[in-house]
Amino acid sequence: GRYKGVDLIGDRMRDVMLKRLGHAFSRAGIPSTAIPVKAIESPNNADTLELKARWDIEVVFDFLYNNLWDSCKKGPHKVLDESVMDYIEITRKVLSIADRIPADERVSGMYESPRKDRYGMMKDIQDKL
DSSP: OEETTEESSOHHHHHHHHHHHHHHHHHTTOOTTTSOOOOOBOSOOHHHHHHHHHIIIIIIIHHIIIIIOSOTTSTTHHHHHHHHHHHHHHHHHHHHHHHTSOTTSOSSOTTSTTHHHHHHHHHHHHHHO
């Protein structure tokens, strides 16, 4: 899986997951040729995308920033730092809008700003990490 261009699981784990699903079908008596197991880009994984983005930023980036990089203010890490700051800014915008509307309304459509912009930022950060 991918959603909005963001890899949700990674190639290695995707292969492991698909292999295990194939084994599960086999153990259930379903021949591997009956139901080919494959990964597709889903149009409905917003919650998973949100969790993946939070993992990348709140765990991975935070760990790298605080433990491995002498300074994110110079060199190649500055670009990633700026991307994370842009992501935080647009996330604040999304949350601000969400606070003003009923829970059953969306901040925007998935192909409209600010959600579309935020998805792009998530992919950009993942690519840089």
